Amino acid sequence: MSAELKRLREEVAALHAELTRYGLVVWTAGNVSGRVPGEDLFVIKPSGVSYDELDADAMVVCDLEGNLVDGTRAPSSDTAAHAYVYRHMPEVGGVVHTHSTYATAWAARGEPVPCVLTMGADEFGGEIPIGPFALIGDDSIGRGIVETLRGSRSPAVLMQNHGPFTIGTDARAAVKAAVMVEDVARTVHISRQLGAPLPIAQEHVDALHDRYQNVYGQAGGNA
Amino acid sequence: MSAELKRLREEVAALHAELTRYGLVVWTAGNVSGRVPGEDLFVIKPSGVSYDELDADAMVVCDLEGNLVDGTRAPSSDTAAHAYVYRHMPEVGGVVHTHSTYATAWAARGEPVPCVLTMGADEFGGEIPIGPFALIGDDSIGRGIVETLRGSRSPAVLMQNHGPFTIGTDARAAVKAAVMVEDVARTVHISRQLGAPLPIAQEHVDALHDRYQNVYGQAGGNA
Amino acid sequence: MSAELKRLREEVAALHAELTRYGLVVWTAGNVSGRVPGEDLFVIKPSGVSYDELDADAMVVCDLEGNLVDGTRAPSSDTAAHAYVYRHMPEVGGVVHTHSTYATAWAARGEPVPCVLTMGADEFGGEIPIGPFALIGDDSIGRGIVETLRGSRSPAVLMQNHGPFTIGTDARAAVKAAVMVEDVARTVHISRQLGAPLPIAQEHVDALHDRYQNVYGQAGGNA
Amino acid sequence: MSAELKRLREEVAALHAELTRYGLVVWTAGNVSGRVPGEDLFVIKPSGVSYDELDADAMVVCDLEGNLVDGTRAPSSDTAAHAYVYRHMPEVGGVVHTHSTYATAWAARGEPVPCVLTMGADEFGGEIPIGPFALIGDDSIGRGIVETLRGSRSPAVLMQNHGPFTIGTDARAAVKAAVMVEDVARTVHISRQLGAPLPIAQEHVDALHDRYQNVYGQAGGNA
Numbered sequence: 001m002s003a004e005l006k007r008l009r010e011e012v013a014a015l016h017a018e019l020t021r022y023g024l025v026v027w028t029a030g031n032v033s034g035r036v037p038g039e040d041l042f043v044i045k046p047s048g049v050s051y052d053e054l055d056a057d058a059m060v061v062c063d064l065e066g067n068l069v070d071g072t073r074a075p076s077s078d079t080a081a082h083a084y085v086y087r088h089m090p091e092v093g094g095v096v097h098t099h100s101t102y103a104t105a106w107a108a109r110g111e112p113v114p115c116v117l118t119m120g121a122d123e124f125g126g127e128i129p130i131g132p133f134a135l136i137g138d139d140s141i142g143r144g145i146v147e148t149l150r151g152s153r154s155p156a157v158l159m160q161n162h163g164p165f166t167i168g169t170d171a172r173a174a175v176k177a178a179v180m181v182e183d184v185a186r187t188v189h190i191s192r193q194l195g196a197p198l199p200i201a202q203e204h205v206d207a208l209h210d211r212y213q214n215v216y217g218q219a220g221g222n223a
Numbered sequence: 224m225s226a227e228l229k230r231l232r233e234e235v236a237a238l239h240a241e242l243t244r245y246g247l248v249v250w251t252a253g254n255v256s257g258r259v260p261g262e263d264l265f266v267i268k269p270s271g272v273s274y275d276e277l278d279a280d281a282m283v284v285c286d287l288e289g290n291l292v293d294g295t296r297a298p299s300s301d302t303a304a305h306a307y308v309y310r311h312m313p314e315v316g317g318v319v320h321t322h323s324t325y326a327t328a329w330a331a332r333g334e335p336v337p338c339v340l341t342m343g344a345d346e347f348g349g350e351i352p353i354g355p356f357a358l359i360g361d362d363s364i365g366r367g368i369v370e371t372l373r374g375s376r377s378p379a380v381l382m383q384n385h386g387p388f389t390i391g392t393d394a395r396a397a398v399k400a401a402v403m404v405e406d407v408a409r410t411v412h413i414s415r416q417l418g419a420p421l422p423i424a425q426e427h428v429d430a431l432h433d434r435y436q437n438v439y440g441q442a443g444g445n446a
Numbered sequence: 447m448s449a450e451l452k453r454l455r456e457e458v459a460a461l462h463a464e465l466t467r468y469g470l471v472v473w474t475a476g477n478v479s480g481r482v483p484g485e486d487l488f489v490i491k492p493s494g495v496s497y498d499e500l501d502a503d504a505m506v507v508c509d510l511e512g513n514l515v516d517g518t519r520a521p522s523s524d525t526a527a528h529a530y531v532y533r534h535m536p537e538v539g540g541v542v543h544t545h546s547t548y549a550t551a552w553a554a555r556g557e558p559v560p561c562v563l564t565m566g567a568d569e570f571g572g573e574i575p576i577g578p579f580a581l582i583g584d585d586s587i588g589r590g591i592v593e594t595l596r597g598s599r600s601p602a603v604l605m606q607n608h609g610p611f612t613i614g615t616d617a618r619a620a621v622k623a624a625v626m627v628e629d630v631a632r633t634v635h636i637s638r639q640l641g642a643p644l645p646i647a648q649e650h651v652d653a654l655h656d657r658y659q660n661v662y663g664q665a666g667g668n669a
Numbered sequence: 670m671s672a673e674l675k676r677l678r679e680e681v682a683a684l685h686a687e688l689t690r691y692g693l694v695v696w697t698a699g700n701v702s703g704r705v706p707g708e709d710l711f712v713i714k715p716s717g718v719s720y721d722e723l724d725a726d727a728m729v730v731c732d733l734e735g736n737l738v739d740g741t742r743a744p745s746s747d748t749a750a751h752a753y754v755y756r757h758m759p760e761v762g763g764v765v766h767t768h769s770t771y772a773t774a775w776a777a778r779g780e781p782v783p784c785v786l787t788m789g790a791d792e793f794g795g796e797i798p799i800g801p802f803a804l805i806g807d808d809s810i811g812r813g814i815v816e817t818l819r820g821s822r823s824p825a826v827l828m829q830n831h832g833p834f835t836i837g838t839d840a841r842a843a844v845k846a847a848v849m850v851e852d853v854a855r856t857v858h859i860s861r862q863l864g865a866p867l868p869i870a871q872e873h874v875d876a877l878h879d880r881y882q883n884v885y886g887q888a889g890g891n892a
Contacts (some may be wrong), residue, residue, distance in 0.1 A: 022695060026406045027399055029342065099342055099406070105414035108339045110421050116777050118805070118831045119698065119768055133423070135430055138339070161423055163343045176696055183695045183768070191774035192417060194861060198779050200802075200830055207804055215318060249468060249629045250622055252565065322565055322629070328637035331562045333644050356646070358653055359564070384646050385564045415640060471844055472691060472852045476786065496733045545788055545852070551860035554785050556867050579869075581876055582787070607869055638863060 003041070008034050008171075015175045016054050019098060021029045022179050027049070031076040034171030035086055037093075040064045042086055046073035075194035077136065084142020085167060089150065094171030096178040099163040102186035106130075107158035107187040113185050116197035120188070121208035123180045125153030133160040141165075153209060156181040228266070231257050231394075235266045238398045239277050242321060248274070254299040254319035257394030258309055260316075262285040263287045265309055269296035300359065307365020308390060313354050313372065317394030319401040322386040325409035329353075330381035336408050339420035343411070344431035346403045348376030356383040364388075376432060379404040453487070454480050454617075455502040458489045461621045462500050465544060468625050471497070476544040477522040478616030481532055483539075486510045488532055488549070523582065530588020531613060535596065539618030542624040546607040548632035552576075553604035559631050562643035567654035569626045571599030579606040587611075599655060602627040629636035674712070677703050677840075681712045684844045685723050688767060691848050694720070698766035700745040701814060702711035703840030704755055706762075709733045711755055715742035727759065746805065753811020763840035765847040768832040771855035776827035777800075782854050785839040785866035789857070792849045794822030802829040810834075822878060825850040 012034045019032070021024045028051070033044035043059050060071030066083035068075055076082075082095045106113050106128075114129040115121055120128070131148040134140035145165050148157040155177040156166045162183050169175035191197045200208075237256045241254070242248045251274070256267035266282050283294030289306035291298055299305075303317045329336050329351075336351040338344055343351070354371040357363035368388050371380040378400040379389045387404050391397035414420045423431075457668030458480045464480070465471045467559045479490035489505050508550070512529035514521055522528070528541045552559050552574075558576040561567055566574070577594040580586035591611050594603040601623040610627050614620035637643045644652075681703045688694045688701070697720070703711035712728050729740030737744055745751070751764045773845075774781035775782050775797075782797040784790055789797070800817040803809035814834050817826040823848040825835045833850050837843035860866045 026402050029406075058244075099340075099410070100351065101406075101413060104340065104410050105417075108414040108420035109418050111418065116830060119767075119773075133421075133427075137434060161339060161421060179695050183770075185700075187768070187770050187773050188777065189413065189417065190770060190858065191777040194774075194858065195778050195780065195820065197777035198802075198830060204802075204804060207806075210238060211806060221286050249625050252629075312603075322563075322633070324633050324636060327563065327633050328640075331634065331637040331643035332641050334641065356644075356650075358650060360653075360657060384562060384644060412636065412640065472848050477854075545786075545856070547716075547852075547859060550786065550788075550856050554816050554857065554860040554866035555864050557864065579867075579873075581873060583876075583880060607785060607867060635859065635863065 005036055006056065006060070008036060008043050009059040009061075012045070013054045013059050015050050015171055016045060018175050018179065019096075020051050022182065024098040024100040024178060024182055026099075028121070030100075030199050031078055031082075031096070032171055032175060033076075033079075033082045033095050035093045036061070041069060042082065042095075044079055044082055045072065045076045047076050049073065055200055067080045078141070080137075081086050081141040081145060081165065082137065084139050084146055085165075089144075089167065091169070092167045092174075094168045094174035096166045096168075096174040097163065097170075098178055098182075100178070100182040100185075101157055102189050103128075103156075103164040103181050104162070105189065106185055107163055108161055110160045112158070113181075113188050115200060115205055116188055116191065117182070117184060118200070118208055120184045121200060121205040122212035123177065123184065124156065125209035125213075128154055128156050128158060128181060128184065131157040131159040131165075134162070158185075224339040228259055228284070229279065231259060231266050232284075235268070235394050236277045236282050237398075238394055239274050240270065241398050241402065242319075244275050245405065247321040247401060247405055249322075249324040250423050252446040253317070253323075254301055255335075255394055255398060256299075256302075256305045256318050258316045259284070264292060265305065265318075267302055267305055268299045269294065269301050272296065282375055283423040286413075291317070301364075303362065304364040304368060304388065307362050308368055308388075311365075311369045312390065314392070315390045315397075317391045317397035319389045319391075319397040320386065320392075320399055321405075323401070323405040325412050326351075326381055326404050327385070328412065329408055330386055331384055333383045335381070336404075336439060337412055338421070338423060338428055338436050339414065340404070340407060341431055343407045344428040345435035346400065346407065347379060348432035348436075349375055351379050351381060351407065354380040354388075357385070361364060381408075393415075451482055451507070452502065454482060454489050455505040455507075458491070458617050459502050459505050460502045461617055462491065462497050464621050465542075466497050466624040468626060468628065470544040470546040470628055472545075473556050476546075477524055477528075477542070478543050478621060479522075479525075479528045481539045482507070487515060488528065488541075490525055490528055490592065491522045493522050495519065509519040524587070526583075526585065527587040527591060527611065529548055531591055531611075534588075534592045535613065537615070538613045538620075539622035540614045542612045542614075542617075542620040543609065544624055544628075546624070546628040546631075548635050549574075549602075549604055549610040549627050550608070550630055551635065553609055554607055556606045558604070559627075559634050560601065560643070561646060562634055562637065563630060563648060563649055564646070564654055565626070566630045567646060567651040568658035569623065569630065570602060571655035571659075572651060574600055574602050574627060574630065577611075582609070604631075674705055674730070676723065677705060678728040678730075681714070681840050682725050682728050683724045683859065684840055685714065685720050686850065687844050688765075689720050691701065693767040693769040693847060693849065693851055695768075698746055699769075700751075700765070701840055701844060702745075702748075702751045702764045704762045705730070710738060711751065711764075713748055713751055714745045715740065718742065718747050723852050737816070747810070748815070749806075749808065750811070750814060750834065752811040753808050754814055754834075757811075757815045758836065761836045761843075763837045763843035765835045765837075765840075765843040767847055767851075769847070769851040769854075770852050771858050772797075772825075772827055772833040773831070774858065775854055776832055777830055781830045782850075782857050783826070784869060784874055785857055786853060787869070787877055789853045790869060790874040791881035792846070792853065794878035794882075795874060797823055797825050797827060797850060797853065800826040800828040800834075803831070824890065828856075 031045040131144040164176035254268040354367040389400035562599040612623035700714040835846035
């Protein structure tokens with residue numbers, strides 16, 4: 001195993017702790033993957049394994065068809081969706097799937113999260129879009145993700161009745177998007193419970209998104 | 224004490240930590256039990272003991288009438304309900320009872336949780352049903368659980384005005400169902416606060432449930 | 447300092463950790479006190495001290511007029527209310543005050559929490575009552591607590607626009623009531639967000655409360 | 670580096686842990702700063718750095734125009750707003766910015782939080798005001814904060830569509846205000862979900878605020 005792959009296994013394993021830290025997952029219901037730089041491979045969580053037991057060795061490696069290439073366990077049941085995204089979006093280096101509560105609540109109504117927060121403009125550049133209803137078991141989920149996100153500024157899609165998938169240039173960026181999609185979905189939900197949030201003018205959304213993506217310094221982080 | 228019984232005491236004690244980890248219980252208000260394989264006995268939490276003090280030695284063993292067989296403390300006040308389930312559902316190896324917030328909120332309205340999430344289809348195969356109002360102190364609660372769950376695909380019943388009881392092939396599976404019933408009850412509640420969640424067609428519910436129960440690999444887990 | 451007093455200082459200090467564990471308090475906004483058995487004294491939290499710094503030595507001792515008798519810091523700003531309760535309710539051995547979110551939300555509307563959960567019947571024997579609006583600085587708060595709870599089955603009162611006060615035979619029982627009042631207030635709130643919870647017949651409330659208070663074994667605990 | 674500056678770097682770094690403890694921030698989206706006593710300088714969080722990695726050495730020092738004076742990383746992207754406040758409000762020794770959920774939910778509707786809790790009267794002396802919508806990148810945010818808080822009893826302003834900024838005599842006081850603004854915003858939100866909270870008469874608001882600010886002992890804390 002190359003040093004690069006070892007490092008990626010460690011990183012992807014460790015990033016699952018961010019999903020539990022922010023309460024985005026229960027039991028084993030969420031997963032992170034990261035593309036192996038320069039190879040048609042990605043590292044992903046094994047299926048049905050508790051977050052407490054995840055370490056670099058437990059991670060599995062798949063090719064871009066979702067076939068197991070390295071590892072002793074079955075890959076996540078969402079592997080086909082991750083693989084589809086890596087196959088069709090070469091700029092994507094990380095994918096995350098959760099069933100985080102508020103994002104999934106919008107998904108169950110098939111309703112995009114409107115852009116009424118500066119944080120929403122910063123991170124998503126507009127509303128957070130809904131993807132189609134899709135059954136697990138073939139390419140439907142992956143296709144729905146790619147068709148929704150290709151050409152969108154949003155790194156997150158809310159798959160209808162299912163939950164959010166997020167992408168990023170690497171696994172860490174996709175995890176950040178998963179954290180942010182839940183935070184924005186929650187705040188907008190709560191705001192709307194007592195009335196209509198004020199819209200942000202499109203030119204302001206554009207200005208915020210542009211600055212956030214292009215100006216911010218180290219790690220591309222905010223605050 | 225047999226090695227098997229010792230292991231089961233440890234497992235049942237440890238599984239209570241999952242109830243606190245996911246915020247399903249406060250104070251001492253929830254309990255896990257597990258059937259002793261091949262014997263008419265089960266291991267259960269003692270009554271009124273803090274989750275911090277639970278270890279294998281604190282657990283008690285009861286027969287299927289709910290009588291204390293081994294242990295120095297009184298068994299959980301819900302022991303009769305657990306015993307009734309073990310007596311009448313030989314396929315059940317674990318039972319869990321909590322008062323988790325969102326599941327209990329649906330129970331207080333006597334309203335089943337509709338199946339509008341793929342996770343709901345996966346885990347419960349349809350809506351999460353309501354059981355009757357029943358007083359503690361005789362077989363009423365146990366009977367209500369068994370009558371509701373026998374023949375249902377759901378491993379969870381919301382006892383009216385009371386809270387969820389879940390079952391599984393072993394204690395761990397019943398704990399997983401307790402975690403999932405709260406997660407699904409919460410997400411559907413929140414979704415419905417701002418409008419009507421979209422239904423999932425019955426054929427899709429069936430397809431999701433069938434695949435989830437039969438295809439998934441190691442540990443039967445999702446993701 | 448007697449061994450008894452030392453033990454009580456330790457117990458009261460430690461019980462504050464239950465307030466933070468269950469999210470009932472932020473910053474320094476909540477307090478626990480316990481009566482010194484056989485003496486006209488009680489142990490209480492000092493004012494404005496972080497929960498991280500609370501230990502037995504930081505606790506202060508007051509007489510039943512609320513005067514500082516032992517300790518190097520000023521007693522909690524709520525000391526007069528605690529003292530009033532100890533003076534007028536000799537059966538009370540512990541008092542707790544928090545601003546826990548859901549209990550305070552009912553208090554802000556001046557609306558008692560209806561008894562629609564078996565846990566509410568068990569712990570409170572009916573609805574959780576509202577006390578009057580009262581300013582801090584004289585006996586108003588204490589008087590409002592005592593007038594509301596004297597003759598009530600509930601160990602908790604929601605002081606209007608303010609928050610819950612709870613009592614018990616000792617400090618631990620009052621803390622348990624503070625945990626339970628928030629749990630019941632939260633679950634009933636959430637249930638009512640989507641419709642009307644089903645009432646529990648008065649005879650069932652009585653039966654549940656009677657059994658819970660009189661039958662349950664070790665530590666008087668549930669589950 | 671002076672001992673005073675070293676101590677302030679440590680304090681400001683450590684105070685960020687209060688933001689995560691109370692769930693006021695996700696990822697890197699919040700920051701604390703503290704004025705260097707007797708100098709036209711302040712210590713602030715660097716941009717885009719995880720809360721886990723924050724220690725005294727990671728903090729940066731800026732002048733009151735927001736220029737980096739000491740430190741190896743870029744200052745927080747909100748530095749211009751902090752600097753503006755220090756320039757125009759000499760009595761302010763600490764500034765905090767978060768996107769905490771409930772405070773931001775009121776901000777998205779542009780609606781002040783009414784004073785219906787004694788805690789709100791104590792801490793804010795009335796309603797929690799809304800500041801204008803402002804883009805990041807020039808003095809707009811700082812100006813909106815100062816114009817709203819100058820002459821107000823509230824140490825917190827909810828910047829429209831954005832989130833809360835709080836001030837205090839030092840960094841710790843500003844953090845306390847950030848904790849309290851979220852707590853009050855949450856409790857009032859939840860209260861209003863099921864009806865109208867009861868108002869508190871202005872004379873009572875005044876009496877509560879006056880006593881809380883002037884009478885309370887050690888650390889100016891409550892409870």
